[in-house]
Amino acid sequence: MTREPLHDGWTVGPKLGPFEAPADGAGPRLVVLPHDALRDLPRSADEVQGVHSGYTPGGAFEYSRELEVPPSWRERTVRLEFEGVYRDAVVFLNGEVVVHESNGYAGFSAVLDPYLRFGEVNRLTVEARAHRDSRWYSGAGIYRPVHLEVTDPVHIPVHGVTVTTPDIDEERAVVAVAATVRNSTRHTRETRVAWTVTGPTGEIVASGGCPVTVLPGTDAVARARLIVDEPLRWHPDHPHLYALQTTVTDAAGGALDEDSTTFGIRTVQVDPRNGLRINGRPLKLRGACVHHDNGPLGAATFDDAEDRRVRLLKEAGFNALRSAHNPMSRAMLDACDRHGLVVMDELADAWTRSKAPHDATITFPERWERDVAGLVAKDRNHPSVIMYSIGNEILELGTPIGSTWSRRLAERVRDLDHTRFVTNGINGIIANLPRMAEAREQVEDANTMMANMGDQMGLMNASPLVSASIEESAAVLDVVGFNYADSRYRQDAVDHPDRVIVGSETFPARIDVMWGLVEELPHVIGDFTWTGWDYLGEAGIGRVDYTDEPGYEPTGTAGPYPYRLAESGDLDITGYRRTISYYREIVYGLRVEPYIAVHRPQHHGRPTATTPWSWTDTVSTWSWDAAHGAPVTVDVYADADEVELLLDGESLGVAPVGAEKAFLARFETEFHPGELIAVARRAGHETGRHVVRTAGTPRLQAHADRDEVAVGGLAFVAITLADDAGITVADRDVRVEVQVSGPGVLAGLGSGRARTEESFGASAYTTYDGRLLAVIRVDGPGEVVVTASADGYEIARTAVRGI
Incomplete structure (x- = not known):
């Protein structure tokens, strides 16, 4: 099997009809994946998506590249693995439809075999579109990695290896492995599957294997229970990881396919008396909700950016992340495994009742099983994942039919993975909006409604009406997630003594109250603040307005143009810790x-x-x-x-x-x-x-986060106005020009300023509180030099080396 990233050689432009011509300057341009097609579009106060997208427009886009197909591929299986395309992706090869994937957060495969022209250059195109389908900035396009896989027709499919650790004690751990072997030929194949387990320090600690006969056109599952002696357990304090190597050979011993899977050995327990325990040790979740975008990079998902976010969030005191409100990227899950943060991974923001005109509810009733299966398949080998959230503030959750959807989704998750807990981010007020018609008519969105309710929100969330309406949906869960409903915590311990609660979303300034409740009440296992890392869209939701400003008008939670960021993160979009952190x-x-x-x-x-x-x-x-x-x-x-x-x-x-x-x-x-x-x-x-x-004379400074970067990776360069002791000045912001020489490019440039008309794709940007972040993509080996200049200051330089 060969597996390689397919990130170079792409062009992107607007998706046009057969008789349309591109506007001047709007034709296809060369890009490197992952890529966000929305990030650099012109923003406007009149944009119909408004505050939700940070006044960024939507659009339809077409990505294209050539693919050389050698004759040797005729006896192979060829597929593209997309980790995420937002949204309504359609993949074509040589003008023929290969696959359609409506979910913008779901990974999917495009099997190219029926459409390949061997010995020729083939044309690959991918369509993507985004318009009024999200309550936040979604980005658009091929924003997560793509891999080209060329395998034998007898192979391990994507996510075809599963690892669980059902039996653990101090002396040994049973590692239960299952490998799916797919035979896409017309003949029965005799194969052998072998496994090798490597420990955290690199030594082989277990191995096994068995023969597997696979009938034509079918899958066969090979299983083994391997024993690891004196296991090192995965825990947030010491995230020990093991590696499982799976190989498939034919009857003569010839190699067919292989797979490498990282896993952890750990137990997870939860109950209302002892709370959450990992490996028998109590753990209170210091949680952060996070959106999927990467600030100056837009929605583009790079391994290095996800790793940096996870690392900085843990350094800020968090030990748990909630992916809001869509499945977490594979790169972020890998980072959580490595750095030791536990994960609540979320399926969706809506089921059958929409929150945006063209959101996922259009297809959810038909494709929910595929979405659940995709989430579980992606997550089930990650020790960091301890909970699946089946939804967020679901509108229909408080109805009898909504309760049946709750049960349907929860049971499907359990069918696919019984080793983790099921939760749901319940907002009792949102679940009862039909009973609050008058309130709905007075406000534009749910955020503003909740903000306007003040103390009434707590009273209503704890009311008998809400309690009765959500009881069935809550009963299907292992852990009941409550959004902004800490008023329920004490009474639920009396009314539902077997109920375990997590604060799945809470107001950031109330952490003193929230954490006091978590420490006091054993059935409350943690708190997830909104949000850990600032994000694009829901613009200005956490801002501070000065009401004597000329022309000031109250706008509820909606930040007026040119607000772009939510301004509610403990860390801003550059990774700088705000005072609340x-x-x-x-x-x-x-x-x-x-x-x-x-x-x-x-x-x-x-x-x-x-x-x-x-x-x-x-x-x-x-x-x-x-x-x-x-x-x-x-x-x-x-x-x-x-x-x-x-x-x-x-x-x-x-x-x-x-x-x-x-x-x-x-x-x-x-x-x-x-x-x-x-x-x-x-x-x-x-x-x-x-x-x-107080700072002395400030100068422009540039510091890269590391000296060496793997080719294709990112370097993060902090640009500051600071004196020789490193003390930054806060209110003398300047516009900084950034240039990159050598085998690298400026991938993004931005600050933590929430209200701005500047572009993340430009080569100049204004500092905020004396700080700016430049993100450099390293495209080849050698020295990459980053130069920062501003009027009145000496030029600052730093360098990284591509390896």
Whole structure:
């Protein structure tokens, strides 16, 4: 078998009818996959998709490339494996339809055999389209990797190897393996399947094999129970991984196919008395909801970008991710396996009642079984995956027919994988919208409705009406996911003593309350904030408005143009930790030192408007272009009784922690350059301190995240306005031009600024709070030099080497 990425040589342009001609400048252009066809389209305040897509238009697109087909392929099976095409993908070879896949998040295969012209150059085309089919920025096109596979007609199909560990103790683990062998010939074939298990340190720890006879045109499954002695178990604290090599040979020992599968050995248990346990150890889920886009890269899914996101989220204190509201990429699952984050992988945002005019509900009733099967097949060998979520805020969930859909989906998941738990992100208010007709008429979308309800939302979510309507749908689950319904946690322990709950989606600023409930209540196994990483679309949902701004008009949760980002992540789209991330880390008990967050002096005293997804407009810096003596508000996050604030050694006062909000002490003071120190104390004893200093003369700096990058991979270059000590200035932003020389290209450029008309595909972008991220794709071996320049600053350079 040969398997190689098919990422080069593609062109993309608008999908046109047979009698249409492209507009000037809109013809096909050369691209490298993965690719997002929407990212660089012009945005407009009049765009019909509006705030949902971040004012980015949709469209229909056609990708094309040539494929050389040698005569030797005549005796082989040839297929393309797509990890994701958004959306309604149609694959053609030489003008003939090969396959159609409507689900924009589902992986699928295109078997090319019937359409190949041997010894010729064949023409491959892929259509994709996106328009008013999502409540967030979806991207469009071949946005996840594509692989060309050439195999023997007797081979292992995609996701054809399954590994489970049903019996584990300290002395040994039983590794149950199953390999599907497919025979697409006209003759019965005698084969042999062999397995080898390699341990985390590279040694062979188990092996086995058996003969398998496969009738023509059928599949046969070979199974074995292999024994691994003294297993090293996978856990978020030590994510040990094993590798299973599966080989298929013919009767004479000739190689037919092979497959490599990574897996972990671990047990997962859940109950309302002990909560969640992995390998018998209790684990409270410090969870983050994440969308699928990669910020400046748009929706394009690169292995290095997914790995970086997972790594930075774990460094910020999270130990669990919820893929919202669609199946997680394979690359992110691999990264969660490697770095030790557990996963709640989600099937869909809607079933049969639509949330957008052209969303997946159009085909869901006909194809739900394929969607479930695809999700499970992708996930079932990943030790990081512990829960399948069958939906998010499903509109029909509170009805009798909706309950039958809940049961149907949950049981199908269990048929395919009984080793993991089934959940669902239930929002009792959303599930009862027909009973809230008056509220529906007054608002544009569900987010605004929930934001406007305030404390009433908690009361309604805990009401008898909601309780009765969701009881059947909740009963089919192993773990009941509640979105914005912590008001139910205590009462459900009484009304449903066998019910296990997870906060599947919660308001970020309420983490002090939410985590207190998780720690107090054993039947509540964790909390997933909205969101861990900022994302494109649902623009401005977490913004802070200054209401005295000329022309200000309340717009609910919808950020007016040119808002592009949600602005609700603990980490912004560049991976920089916002101040709320450090507050959360302190609430989790993972950070002992306090943390200083300064409200921008230029806005001091101005009235603000926020949403339930907002945090404060703060930055951890004492470098401001403000007058000496200007009033300023300083927040200090701390797990302490009190905090003392000092400037250049002189006390600015002591404030109690918790007067304004739990884990927070607030100071009203004046800005003077110098060294600002926060000292936290409990019972009079210092528990930690945090220092911020005024920057010296800033200069433009560029630093790559690593020195060497594999060809085809990404380097992430942080561009900052900082002094020689690395202290970044926050309010002197400049437009930076980025150039790349050598075997690499600028794949994306952006900042954490939520409201902007700048393009991620441009070579220049304005810093935000002194920071900017350039993403470099390395296309060949050798040195790639990145140069950053801005008016008034010396040029900054950094380099990486492609290997």
